[in-house]
Amino acid sequence: MDVQELMRELHQGSESKIVMLVADGLGGLPIEKGGQTELGTASTPNLDALVKDNTCGLMTPVLPGITPGSGPGHLGLFGYDPLKYQIGRGVLEALGVEFELGPNDVAARGNFCTVDENEIIIDRRAGRISSEVGIRLVEKMKSIQVEGVELFLRHVKDYRFVAILRGEGLGGDVHDTDPGAIGKAPLSPTAAVPQSERTAELFREFIKQAGEVLKDEHPANMLTLRGIARRPNIPTMEEVYGLKSVAVAVYPMYRGLARLVGMTVLTEVQDTAQQLGALRKNWDAFDFFFVHYKYTDSTGEDGYFAEKVRQTEIVDGMIPGILELNPDVLVVTGDHCTPSKLKSHSWHPIPVLLAADTCRPDGVEQFNETQCIYGGLGQFESRFLMPLALAHAGRLQKFGA
Amino acid sequence: MDVQELMRELHQGSESKIVMLVADGLGGLPIEKGGQTELGTASTPNLDALVKDNTCGLMTPVLPGITPGSGPGHLGLFGYDPLKYQIGRGVLEALGVEFELGPNDVAARGNFCTVDENEIIIDRRAGRISSEVGIRLVEKMKSIQVEGVELFLRHVKDYRFVAILRGEGLGGDVHDTDPGAIGKAPLSPTAAVPQSERTAELFREFIKQAGEVLKDEHPANMLTLRGIARRPNIPTMEEVYGLKSVAVAVYPMYRGLARLVGMTVLTEVQDTAQQLGALRKNWDAFDFFFVHYKYTDSTGEDGYFAEKVRQTEIVDGMIPGILELNPDVLVVTGDHCTPSKLKSHSWHPIPVLLAADTCRPDGVEQFNETQCIYGGLGQFESRFLMPLALAHAGRLQKFGA
Numbered sequence: 001m002d003v004q005e006l007m008r009e010l011h012q013g014s015e016s017k018i019v020m021l022v023a024d025g026l027g028g029l030p031i032e033k034g035g036q037t038e039l040g041t042a043s044t045p046n047l048d049a050l051v052k053d054n055t056c057g058l059m060t061p062v063l064p065g066i067t068p069g070s071g072p073g074h075l076g077l078f079g080y081d082p083l084k085y086q087i088g089r090g091v092l093e094a095l096g097v098e099f100e101l102g103p104n105d106v107a108a109r110g111n112f113c114t115v116d117e118n119e120i121i122i123d124r125r126a127g128r129i130s131s132e133v134g135i136r137l138v139e140k141m142k143s144i145q146v147e148g149v150e151l152f153l154r155h156v157k158d159y160r161f162v163a164i165l166r167g168e169g170l171g172g173d174v175h176d177t178d179p180g181a182i183g184k185a186p187l188s189p190t191a192a193v194p195q196s197e198r199t200a201e202l203f204r205e206f207i208k209q210a211g212e213v214l215k216d217e218h219p220a221n222m223l224t225l226r227g228i229a230r231r232p233n234i235p236t237m238e239e240v241y242g243l244k245s246v247a248v249a250v251y252p253m254y255r256g257l258a259r260l261v262g263m264t265v266l267t268e269v270q271d272t273a274q275q276l277g278a279l280r281k282n283w284d285a286f287d288f289f290f291v292h293y294k295y296t297d298s299t300g301e302d303g304y305f306a307e308k309v310r311q312t313e314i315v316d317g318m319i320p321g322i323l324e325l326n327p328d329v330l331v332v333t334g335d336h337c338t339p340s341k342l343k344s345h346s347w348h349p350i351p352v353l354l355a356a357d358t359c360r361p362d363g364v365e366q367f368n369e370t371q372c373i374y375g376g377l378g379q380f381e382s383r384f385l386m387p388l389a390l391a392h393a394g395r396l397q398k399f400g401a
Numbered sequence: 402m403d404v405q406e407l408m409r410e411l412h413q414g415s416e417s418k419i420v421m422l423v424a425d426g427l428g429g430l431p432i433e434k435g436g437q438t439e440l441g442t443a444s445t446p447n448l449d450a451l452v453k454d455n456t457c458g459l460m461t462p463v464l465p466g467i468t469p470g471s472g473p474g475h476l477g478l479f480g481y482d483p484l485k486y487q488i489g490r491g492v493l494e495a496l497g498v499e500f501e502l503g504p505n506d507v508a509a510r511g512n513f514c515t516v517d518e519n520e521i522i523i524d525r526r527a528g529r530i531s532s533e534v535g536i537r538l539v540e541k542m543k544s545i546q547v548e549g550v551e552l553f554l555r556h557v558k559d560y561r562f563v564a565i566l567r568g569e570g571l572g573g574d575v576h577d578t579d580p581g582a583i584g585k586a587p588l589s590p591t592a593a594v595p596q597s598e599r600t601a602e603l604f605r606e607f608i609k610q611a612g613e614v615l616k617d618e619h620p621a622n623m624l625t626l627r628g629i630a631r632r633p634n635i636p637t638m639e640e641v642y643g644l645k646s647v648a649v650a651v652y653p654m655y656r657g658l659a660r661l662v663g664m665t666v667l668t669e670v671q672d673t674a675q676q677l678g679a680l681r682k683n684w685d686a687f688d689f690f691f692v693h694y695k696y697t698d699s700t701g702e703d704g705y706f707a708e709k710v711r712q713t714e715i716v717d718g719m720i721p722g723i724l725e726l727n728p729d730v731l732v733v734t735g736d737h738c739t740p741s742k743l744k745s746h747s748w749h750p751i752p753v754l755l756a757a758d759t760c761r762p763d764g765v766e767q768f769n770e771t772q773c774i775y776g777g778l779g780q781f782e783s784r785f786l787m788p789l790a791l792a793h794a795g796r797l798q799k800f801g802a
Contacts (some may be wrong), residue, residue, distance in 0.1 A: 029761055033454045036760065062800055063404055064781055065788030066411070069801040227802070313778045341759075345799055347792040349779070350760055358472035370764050370777075381475075392472065 004079060004240050005389060006399065007036050011242040016328035016393040018243070019279075019289045022077060023315045024070075024254075024356065025338025025352045027369055028092055031305055038296075038305060040368040042312040046319035047332065047353065054359040055061060056367060057377025058349035059385060061336045067347045073335030074257045076260025078290075079241070080388030087260070088172060088229020093162040095256020101231040106170045106199055108228040110153075110161040111178065112137060112220035114175050119185050119222070122188075123180065123266060125159045126220035134158055135221055140242060145211040146202050163206065163225065171196030172230030174206045179224075201230065203305040215361060229387030237288065244272035246273050246282055249292035258290055276321040293318070300338030329393045330355040332367075342357060349379055403786060405480060405641050407800065412643040417729035417794040419644070419691045420680075424453055424716045425471075425479060425655075425699030427749045428741025428770055432706055439697075439706060440742060441769040443713040444741065447720035448754065448768040450735060457768060458778025461749035462737045466747040474736030475658045479691075480642070480787030481635060487629020489573060489659070492775060494563040496602060496657020498555045502632040506599055507571045509629040512579065513538060513560040513621035520586050520623070525579065526560045528623035535559055538621055545610040547603050551604065564607065564626065572597030573631030575604060587625050610667075637663025638689065642791060643647040647683055648678050650693035654675050659691055673715075677682045677722040694719070701739030702746075731756045733768075750780055754766035 004105040061068045061076050062083065071092050072082030090107035101107060110189075112134065114123035129137075138155040145151065149167035156162055173192035179185070189203040203225060214221050237245040239262070247258030247265045249273060255265045260276045264286070272293065279289055293315055299308040322330060333352035336345045351372040364377030373379075377388070390396045415458035429439040441489035462469045462477050464485065471605030472493050474484030502508060513535065515524035524623030530538075539556040546552065550568030557563055574593035580586070590604040592695050604626060615622050638646040640663070647707045648666045651673060656666045665687070673694065680690055694716055702710040718732075725730060737746045752773040774780075778789070 007491075029759065033760075034762070058779070063407070063788065064778075065790075065792035065797060066407060067792065067799045068796065069799050072801040089802045146722060187703035284534060339759075346759070347789075347797070369761055371779055373763055373779070379781075 002081070003383065004235070007079070007387060007390070008304070009241050010396045010399060011241065011390060012295050012395060012397050013015045014393060014395045016395060017283070017287060017289070017325070018329040018331070018389050018393050019291060019322055019327040020077065020331045020389070021291045021315070021318065021322065023293050023296040023312065023332065023334050025300045025336065025345070026312070026334030027337035027348060028300060028308065028339035029341045029348070037369050038300070039312055040306040040370065042309045042316065044313065044316040044367055046316045048365065050319065050330070050332070050355050051362070051367040052365050054353065055362050055377055056351065056353045056372045056375035058369070058372045058375070058379045059333065059352045059382045060349050060379060061382050063381070065347050067345050068371050069345065070253060070335060071257060073399040074254065074381030075335070077335055077385060078237065078261050079383055080261065081383050085234055087230050087232055087287020090162065093156060093160070093227070093232055093251065094154070094164055095260070096253040097156055097162060098252040098255060099152065099154055099164060100164065101164070102258065103168060103231060103388050104168060104170060105164050106117070106172050106228060106230050107162055107164045108203065108225040110163050113186070114173035114222055114224050115220040115222040116188070121179065121182050121186060121222070123219060123257040124182060124224070125329060129220050131155065131158055133220065134161065137214065137217065137272040141210055141213050141277070144213065146205050148200055151206065154174050159220065163200065165202055169197045170225050170230065171226060172199070174200045174228040176226045176228070177224045179228050183339075186222060189225065189228070198388070219370060232260070234260055238262055241386065241395070244286045245288035245290065246286040247290045247292065249276050249290065250275070251292070251294050254292040254294070259332050263290060270318050276318065279322070279326060296334070297338045299338050301343055303340050305340040313338065327354060329389050331389055333385070350382070352377065352385065354388060354392060358392050403482070405602065405636070406542040408480070408788060410642050411797045411800060412791065413796060413798050414793060415796045417580065417796060418684070418688060418690070418726070418788050419730040419732070419794050420692060420723055421478065421729040421732045421790070422692045422694070422716070422719065424461055424694050424713065424725065424733070424735050426699040426701045426737065426746070427713070427735030428738035429709065430740035430742045430749070432687060434531040436774070438770050439709040440700070440713055441771065442733065443710045443717065445714065445717040445768055449766065450691060451720065451731070452607065452748065452772070453766050454762070455752045455754065456763050456772045457776035458779055459776070459780045460753045460783045461536065461750050461772045461780065464782070465801050466748050468746050469737050470656060470746065471736060477783030478734070478736055478786060479662050480663065480784055482784050486633050486635055487608070488633055490628020491563065491630045492632055493654065494557055494561070495555070495565055495629070496661070497654040498557055498563060499657060500553065500555055500563065500565065501660070503563070503567060504632060504634070505569060505571060506565050506567050506631060507573050507631050508563055508603065509626040510566045511562040511564050512625050512627065513562075514587070514623050514625055515620040516587070516623040521662050521663050522580065522583050522585060522587060522623070524620060525583060525625070529707065530621050533557065533674060534621065536563065538615065538618065542552070542611055542614050545607060545614065547606050550603055560621065561802050566600065568602055569633065571600045573600070573629060575601045576625045577627040577629070578608065578625045579627050587623060590626065590629070597719050600629070618777065633661070636662055637710065639663055642787065642796070644689040645687045646689035646739050647687040648691045648693065649677070649679050652693070652695050655693045655695070666692060670791060677719065680723070681726060694797045697735070700741045701741050702744055704744040705739050706741040706782070729757060730789055730790050738791035751783070753786065755789060755793060759793050
């Protein structure tokens with residue numbers, strides 16, 4: 001039995017409040033053997049005080065050795081098996097520009113490219129044109145009409161955009177048109193399964209018209225499509241857990257992921273500094289609060305160890321304000337590790353701290369990767385975090401008599 | 402989704418090298434409560450130095466409480482779910498005499514036995530005849546011809562041999578013919594499923610002829626067949642992981658297990674002393690090196706605690722030579738535990754050490770069973786060792802966007 005099936009059966013009403021503070025990319029590595037990680041280096045008096053009286057552990061985001069993208073990382077945190085619910089690149093790109101994907105939408109990531117007079121790709125990224133140029137070209141393409149469906153186009157960044165088809169009966173299994181190398185012509189969209197034949201045909205029509213629109217441009221005189229995918233059919237947090245949930249996130253992609261699982265998104269939150277106020281203001285209206293902090297990840301991606309340390313300390317500084325609201329359960333963790341040493345996401349287990357009145361002490365006195373090995377939560381897959389949070393919030397009935 | 406499906410999807414090319422040093426039967430028990438295990442007693446300065454800067458843990462070979470044979474033990478290490486890929490006794494016996502099983506082969510373990518004038522078994526092991534006698538009898542049986550298939554016979558040891566049928570459309574589900582007790586006649590081979598009817602018939606014909614060949618012998622005047630099985634259809638390490646892999650093993654069974662998963666076997670390695678040289682000589686030609694050391698298991702099986710300690714120290718002595726080759730990932734572990742106290746394989750979790758530049762420190766300073774409890778890898782199933790090794794070797798792409 002799937003754990004979410006159990007959740008549907010066992011969840012019960014409660015006045016309790018759960019806050020999940022996600023420091024994106026939390027958890028790292030020492031630069032040199034024998035050194036400290038970013039979290040081990042950071043001064044985190046509030047987190048340390050919290051872990052001392054509560055419980056911690058380490059979470060495997062997907063499976064041992066698997067490095068997740070942001071999509072699977074967050075789905076796991078929200079209790080959705082990331083191997084069961086896979087989010088296509090096109091869908092994630094649409095979420096990233098805060099496009100509200102509907103159930104009939106198929107999204108593709110688009111790249112402008114340069115082709116020669118024989119329609120052979122000579123630059124897969126069209127000389128990395130600026131966002132200014134990219135925006136103009138996307139606007140120009142909005143003249144395209146594909147019969148029988150609605151077409152939406154949104155610029156993302158530089159040479160990247162997203163193309164969405166909306167209509168009944170579309171399929172998400174269409175192969176990429178990017179041949180993956182220069183010296184080849186863009187591929188024609190082809191369906192991987194019969195149910196996606198029509199979608200492939202619609203994208204072929206779109207590309208044909210786009211070629212006309214772009215033919216006199218330079219260097220962006222053609223495009224390729226990748227990661228064509230439907231919005232996955234995901235049950236909401238309310239359906240699974242009975243939780244009214246809300247996202248207090250600044251970045252579009254994390255808001256989009258929250259929307260995918262049915263969370264309300266506080267779109268008025270434009271800045272990290274507004275997060276605590278928004279949390280306080282919406283405290284009575286929701287049961288579950290997803291608070292997302294981006295910069296522990298982006299500094300890790302950039303390889304800035306010292307800056308990731310400082311961002312971790314900023315996360316620590318958010319704790320007292322959250323505790324003032326007196327949540328029944330406070331979880332602090334990440335969606336995956338982003339060690340500055342690797343300048344990328346990694347597969348290492350993520351430190352996690354759970355604070356509630358029902359925590360059993362585990363003797364850990366500092367919130368860092370090494371100490372979390374000794375935590376009372378042990379090592380577990382992220383998808384079990386939600387059941388643990390619900391249990392500590394008094395939101396799960398007994399299983400069986 | 403199976404983890405090996407993920408591996409097929411995520412593996413990427415790399416120049417990195419992975420060495421997996423398997424000390425067979427590593428991990429044991431103290432003889433008396435309060436004492437040390439074999440690994441805890443052994444002086445292992447090289448392993449201790451390695452664990453200090455890297456990471457360790459404990460592996461469950463199959464599931465908690467399950468004691469594996471060598472087959473499932475090694476399949477787990479190579480990342481194959483031992484519950485999914487089961488190796489019949491006959492197949493293992495054929496591997497153990499280095500018979501190269503093909504995809505159309507069905508193998509059975511044979512035992513010589515003694516029957517009386519009414520064909521009732523009076524000794525299931527034919528008085529444990531010597532290998533000398535066994536070899537002669539197997540040679541004599543080579544006159545047997547079974548129509549429509551090739552028959553191969555190999556002596557194993559004492560009263561044991563292996564019989565292999567090779568032909569199209571054979572099935573591996575045929576019941577044992579050993580009735581399991583004296584005072585009964587050998588059973589006739591019967592198929593457990595319709596697809597194995599013909600195979601059962603072919604083995605009946607073989608047994609009929611063997612009865613003729615052996616009838617004037619004493620005490621080995623009949624035989625029984627057990628563990629009749631086809632070679633399992635296992636994808637290769639190259640297919641699953643994209644790894645060119647090689648086995649540096651002395652004993653035929655481990656070479657055979659390596660061949661089952663598509664490894665090249667360095668057949669010129671005849672002795673433990675030749676292993677390091679063979680590793681060095683083949684360093685450029687492969688990505689993954691399975692180095693197998695037998696005597697930590699056999700001394701455990703024999704119940705020689707002190708000798709197992711000494712063999713463990715020999716394994717420790719192999720470390721500097723391996724490190725000179727500068728592998729990107731070095732794994733040191735066992736396929737199962739063989740506590741001298743039990744004189745057999747056991748279900749206890751196996752100590753495992755993983756050394757790579759991307760290891761997170763875990764505070765462990767000695768490589769032994771007790772310290773490994775506190776290792777950063779936690780406790781996990783053996784089949785996740787390969788994903789971890791690949792991740793640390795930079796051979797896995799990110800999952801999802």
